Amino acid sequence: MGERSAIEFEALVSRLESSVRGLGVRSINAEVLATRPVANAGLRFELGNQEAHLGAFLPGARRNKVEAELGDWGLSCAELVGHVVRLDGSLQFSPRFNCVEFVISRLTPTGIGQEAARVAAVRRRLADVQRQAVQRRFAPLRVGAIAGANGAGLEDFEAVLARSEFAYELQRELVPLVGPHAASGCCAAIRKLALTQDVIVLVRGGGAAASFATFDDEQLVRTISGCSVPVLCGTGHERDARLTDEYAFASCVSPADVAHQLIEFWKEDAALLQDAAFQVQASIDAALARMAPPPPLQHAHVRSQPRIYPRLIPAVALATLILMPFVSSWWITLMLAATLALLAWVTKAQPLAPPPQHAVPEAAAPSRTALQYRLPLVCTPDDGLAWLDSLPVAFDGFTAESLRVLHADIAAVLQQSLAAFRHNGTRTD
16 A cells, blocks of 8 residues: 655644534534633633533623623623523634634523533432531541542642641542543442541542533432541532532632641641640649648737847846945936836847748559559540540649659650651652
8 A cells, every 4th residue: 555645734724624614503502511711801611511512712802792682681601601502603623722612703592501400400309418517537637539530630639738747648549530430439439438538538620511510410419418527529620619519528629729628627636736735734733833832921910039038127127226226426327227228129029930831741642643644655536635535624633743744744745746747758548
């Protein structure tokens, strides 16, 4: 066989453009699956159903006119998702975006689309289902991640977690997220991860709106709502909200946002652990303070105690009375009287010194000691704050020495527990 001549790229593009124009498509009826603003006030539409989709483009120069016409219907371009519309314009091949798209010149709503009607029917059947309301575990460091078989979105999720300081463990479950068996695969993965993980995340990157139909599945929503482990959804981007977002424990706008939410959980729990340990330490310090000997009493009323021998005053007074008849000079008498006054002043009452304080021996060690309330070396996610519950409410039954031992135990637990939260590298399973 002879070799076939190769066609030049430019010639191929030209043929494609001519072929598309040759189809003569001037108007189409289709359901709007999604809308997205683009540069120059333009708007891109995604048309189709779960099996196929087609892009459409409304130039910014024509958008104001189309918006005015939609106003007569009480709608806007952003509210057309789920509606079937008639589009007038032309089908073109866009080399820039490497796709075939319909360029819109006029747009007319004609009714509710099949996809929107399907989601509305599912929503009605979910009237008895409540948003997931489970108590998340303390320090949910074991993370189960459900993502597409190609891992789209999982890379962003892991990249954010890897930059954190926490020692998480990640178990991946890669399942198809598009197709007739996607919802059942997600349900099986959720039930499997709920047996061993602290939290489950369902992540997916962006894509065509038609490819997100799995997240509007009734069985998947019921599985998420009834799961015993919190499920965090981060599928697509903000515009890709689905029924799973309405019933999950938490809904995030993207996989990276799910990672940030987990990090916030870990920060809150680390702070809780630190505060709780400090509160227990403060209680022990207060108990030790109550065991300290009381300060010396301040006596309001004191007895008198002379600082000079008390018998000196009567002796001097008696000597003065005996000598007075024999003394002729009045000044000698005056000196004796002054001596008596001086002695009375120096013997003025002084406060008694407080009695010596005798040390009171500590009571014998009670039946319950600090050894009975030994704390675990590391507070694991399984333990949570249960080790605080093992401590007595009051510490009056402890000796000072046993309280000091318990104080050291708590300090060690605080340091090692916080260290268990953090790591120097990502740990994954």
